Amino acid sequence: MAMKGRDEAERFRVLGNEAYKDGRLEDAINFYTRAITLDADDVRPWTNRALCWLQKGDWEQVIADSRQALNADEESVKGHYLLGRGLVEMGDDEEGLRKLVKAKTLSSCKKERPYEMEIHKALYRAKKHIWLREDKEREKNTAEARQSIFAMISRLEELSQVSKEEADHRRKQMDSLFNWVEEKRKRADIPDYLHCRITMDFMEDPVVTKQGITYEREQLLAHFRQNGDYDPYTRERTNAKDLVPNLAVKRATEHFLDNNPWAFDC
Amino acid sequence: MKFQKRIEKEFEALRGGTVPHVKLDNDTTSHAQQRIWTVTIEGAESTLYEGEVFKLRFRFPDKYPLESPEVMFVEKPPVHPHIYTNGHICLSILYEAWSPALTVSAVCLSILSMLSSCTKKEHPPDNDKYVLQSSTQSPKSTSWMFHDDRV
Incomplete structure (x- = not known):
């Protein structure tokens, strides 16, 4: 009986692959679902269905299915890759990046290096997301710090805790420091x-x-x-x-x- | 589309106005994905065309830049021995001497330099005959004979 279930599952999985190739995503999802119901231990219908969700842009389902795939096979390159993509798309860049790095390591251990290019691109995308977010924070922090330090210097000067010369000197120092930070934040030209x-x-x-x-x-x-x-x-x-x-x-x-x-x- | 990035870059470069005498026409500025662009070029100083403004129409085929864009003057083409009154331009880089390393701005600069080196405003000698045969065709379907590249 168990054997028969597995054969049936395999049949649905193959039907799912054919549907996916023809671009019939809904059919493919249905076939994979039936394959999964019959045999949840096979990693392939999980990752394949996750790929269908990816095509549809349903990232929560991508995450759910690729987690199930990793339960079935914790060394799955495709499972890590899809989970990484899903997490990055849903805003969890750091965790996504970790999964993608893992996918890259697993892939590079294999002779045919599955998904090498896809992983490579997804990694850069994740790094870009992280960079853009951090850059926004840097911009905000710099502006805030600049404002409050200048206010403090002026306050100290008003209270005669520092001389006018010293206050001017410190303002100059801070100006050059913050300008340097701004310079660093600028994006280089692409050669x-x-x-x-x-x-x-x-x-x-x-x-x-x-x-x-x-x-x-x-x-x-x-x-x-x-x-x-x-x-x-x-x-x-x-x-x-x-x-x-x-x-x-x-x-x-x-x-x-x-x-x-x-x-x-x- | 494979060459979307390139089209966008060319669009940005032209819109940025970094190429002297060449700019995108207003009705082209909405979308880089548009397959047809209108580019205005202005005759250079101290040439026969100084101060004159002309409109070029670029039509990008699917295979651009592997295949050349279709380029012709619209509205009032300049009076020039290599430019026909229907807007077609006799310039080898637009046809069999096209190279994918060329760009919209490179094409415009070539056309401008063709105008600049002109010493006498006149129509091509075979203008009437040519325009009659090819009035509604794409200039790319003409088999061009490139007579004199110096003009």
Whole structure:
């Protein structure tokens, strides 16, 4: 009987996958639900149903299902990834970030590195959320501190606890300190050498032509097919065989995004 | 859309007014996703077109920037030996010499420099014949012969 239930569950899971592939989300959700009812210990219908909720933007359900998935298999890469995404979307950035880091670690232990790119993007998104929130706090704190310190200096001066010279000196010091803080808060320009000249965006797979220009691989190959074998920028002849990965730009992009999480846009 | 980011960046750059003599027409400012932009260009100082303002219409195909935008003058095109009275422009980078590394502002600057180097305002010699054949077609469907790149 138990065996039969498991076979049935498997049948519904496969039907769910087919529905998902066709974009019939509601059907897929129904099939996965039936699979789960018959066999709650299989991690796959849980993560797959969570993926359906993700497509629908129902983040609470994403969280609920991916938690169930992790109950069934605590090492599930997809479960951690989906839970992380859900938490970040619902505003729990720190916890989401932890789940995503865990997903990344689990993924990197596997040979085929499942969800590597998705996890990578979700991590940057989480870091961006956190950075933006902290930056808002920094802005508020700086403004408050500035105001109250200046008020205190003036108060001390009025009460003749400090001389006018000293008060002026302290005001100058505080001004230069707060200006430095404001300067630090400013967002750096995104260096254009980190952008592909076709997409005008950061590159996931930067390649360099023999002319020394770096492009996103996918778009450069599309350009060769569309327009012919030449470097779009220099117009000199080059083709797919000449391309070499530009690992330095890839590293530089990661470094830039680590220091400037606000710049991530995806 | 894959190239949404690029279109947005180009839009911002033009709206920011960082390119001299080139700006987005008012009715284009609402949406970067619009497939048709109207860009105004102003003839440069000390050239035959000084102070004149022209309107260019850009139409972006799905594959832009892998494929060139369709670019033509609308309303009153400048009188120029490479610009037909129906707005079509004989400029190789708009057709077979297009490259995805080019941008809307690069195209506008090329057109401006084509105007600036002109020494005599006249219509292309084959204007009447060409306009008759191609009046309602896209300039991209013309097989252009690029006579003289210096003008």
